[in-house]
Amino acid sequence: MSATAPLLAMRGIDKAFLGVPVLSSVDLTVARGEVHALVGENGAGKSTLMKILAGVHTADAGTIELDGRAVSFTHPLQAQHAGVASVFQEFNLLPELTVAENVHLGREPKRRGLIDRRAMVDATAAVLADLGVEDLAPTAKVGSLSVAHQQITEIAKALSQGAGLVCMDEPTAALADAEVELLYRLVGRLRERGTAVLYVSHRLKEIFDLCDRITVLKDGRLVDTTATADTTPDDLVAKMVGRRIEAQFPAPLPGTAPGEVRLKVAGGGNDWVDGIDLEVRAGEIVGLAGLQGSGRTEIAEAVFGIAPFTRGAVEVDGRPVRITGPRKAIGAGIALVTEDRKAQGLALRQSVRANARMVLDANARVHSRRRLARVSGILSSLDLVARGEDQEVRFLSGGNQQKVVVAKWLAAEPGVIVLDEPTRGIDVGAKHKLYSVVRDLAAEGLAVLLIASELIEVIGLADRIVVLHDGRIAGELPGGATEQQVMAYATGRAPE
Template sequence: MTEPLLDMQGIGKAFLGVQVLSSVDLRIEPGEVHALVGENGAGKSTLMKILAGVHAPDAGTVELGGRAVSFTHPLQAQHAGIASVFQEFNLLPELTVAENVHLGREPRRRGLLDRRRMALRTKEILDDLGVDDLAPTAKVGTLSVAHQQITEIAKALSQGADLICMDEPTAALADAEVEMLYRLVRRLQERGVAVLYVSHRLREIFDLCDRITVLKDGRLVTSVDTAEITPDDLVTLMVGRRIEAVFPERLPGTETGEVRLKVDGGGNDYVDGVDLEVRAGEIVGLAGLQGSGRTEIAEALFGINPFTRGSLEVDGKPIRITGPRKAIAAGIALVTEDRKAEGLALGQSVRANARMVLDGNRRTHSRKRLGRISGLLSSLDLVARGEDQEVRFLSGGNQQKVVVAKWLAAEPGVIVLDEPTRGIDVGAKHKLYSVIRELAAEGLAVVLIASELIEVIGLADRIVVLHDGQISGELPGGATEQQVMAYATGRRPA
């Protein structure tokens, strides 16, 4: 057996008396792409931060290339050949790509910064990665998320990294950018660089990774070759139970009623000619590639960027939505795609967040509705220390449940869900899928937006597909990915 690049044995870690990791092992071979998976709270981030030198383990050993190492600072991990690309990038936006790549190790000539040599070295790394659309002289603050991620990877390679840890690397990427990341990971593998890949997206894990390590409740469940396990079995290992149906069926007794939301010829600077109807008890999915107009329709319905053309009706009554307050008063709710930046006050309690819509709008505020909040949180299976716990300490899935409760407390008739499962684990996803079905069964009109086509196909009763700011077609729920993608790319399904 060859010497592993990384061998972590019996790793333990506790914070304030709470055991977060217990006797966890992780072994990674040179040039291997190794997935680290588990529900939120399983201990993935803590293990990754121990490897990155952010935290020191309380127990266990770490060997790198057969040599025992002990990190008490991230710089020690970097010097040992370990680089980490977290969801929040460690880049300076006002500096160029080359300056970020060489930060702290800038080449000098006669005591002065050698910008030319820095740019040439950076271009060599980018060329080696097969990246030809990123200029070393570009300011990082002007780059897309994908190109910022490439800058982080280039920085890691310039430091001589043998192992790159990636935390949810595709969470904020468009479809085309995900393909670019795939190519980068494979190029790294060809160079003999190992990748620790932390992700909730099963498709990426099975597309890219050679082996998978599963954590649950801070303990090692198993490490297994990807070829020896199915996605269903992996989900079972992660959540500790078998999820027989990933997408729950339409609930018995769910009836499709009157039209609750109707848009006729809606348009603004971003979308045009939008004709959309959503009935009570119906889930309508909006599908399309990044930039197709899905989120723009959600923002128009909620009055963030209102429709300036066409007409809008809610429950048969014409209405002009000019801002979010008007939308809330009309019974429209919006669960935004970025819960941390737009949906929550992270420093406030669960209770304060859950009553935020009621407190902010006189028309929705009532003692009866406030009294329903605890029941709503309970019905959503919120896992928290109590309603006084700060939201920032909750897992991503539980944060999303608080956002949903915040809107349900206002008793809307129409709820727009923009990427409701982004960045949450498979167990929390399944619960939210059930919640979406329950909302329809209660007579709400549900508009669902999701980048993962399988979610739209699995949940929606009808699928409205967008291309270049316009509706390009409509399909029934259960349509194939090929049919949706045909409309999404401006063609017609075969």
């Protein structure tokens, strides 16, 4: 084999389901020791291509070569034995077993006919040491681990099987900031040891931080493969969505201007935050920024009554309110779009219509025939893409699921809407649409409190930015402030 030959070469890959083409003549090559990004909007074909490589699906046409040898996988075990490991968002681990037991499941070392647990622990420790992981014990129960350490266990299992190619599907979707840094180091270590990584993510920063080359898919077809150094985020977005987005964040709509104060918190505090003085006006978008654990989500949950303020005062539209739970918040005109739409925002096996009516049907204070009659119009105004209102929401894309979450709250006609990570886990095209939705909400006179881990979203959308540090407000900046200014407050310093 030539040293320059690719480790993986997929050529002319076709796949259709029930006669509907999902992939058409897709080519993908990955070199040894390369971190290669696979990007595209939801429905572009990324997951299908990865599942063909993992042996979950079989291609209808095309060829796959690994290390110069033609392969064809009809079962995931075949892919694993050939050196292809896939780490999907849903981990394939047994929580009641230890790290070592999961890493060697089905391949336990034996001594005199019995499992050699000492050899299993030592072998796992060696793999973890090779990855530069020092804070994960081979004897720890997987069920007690963080998401990041479960991910490391999956990768250790793959490497212990001799994997030369590790495929990662949205690896940071459920990780905290500190855990993302750990994943960065891990990917770097894989590159150093010559392991190839196929990296699927919607987060452009990660793509440009980690990846050597980028392959873009759109509507099941190959758009381009390019060196990361030879492109820009704007160019990449244009390739993914099929149009150029010159301004990623839409400007405020004409006539939008802050009005009367709709939400006011004075001296708010509980076990997690303290001394919170905050105002959000009608037509205004106020961003909450800060590092993981700074108190952003805790303020959202306090305002909505999930973990209420136990100190201070709250006013809505100039009236004092005592928010002791979500029902009180809904009755006061407050809505919360939670960061985990699948676990907290939707009934996945119910229809679009049932989910969009959920808040109205469950709360007598906001239920009315007039509001129920508006549900279809709200869904239409959000440009929801679905077969119909009877379709179960689990079959929608992430972006369309998020639109249903927003619709269920708009149906209740709130005056204040809190958006906690509204674009998490959705593609760039859907993000751009949700940015427009946020602008529309402000234009309609709602007070919008926006929380986002991606600073560029807060900076690009917010009229004002309130920065938190260790559960307290560290400072306030105007919209359009620099990332450096925000991070100075977020790390406990004053911006220069």
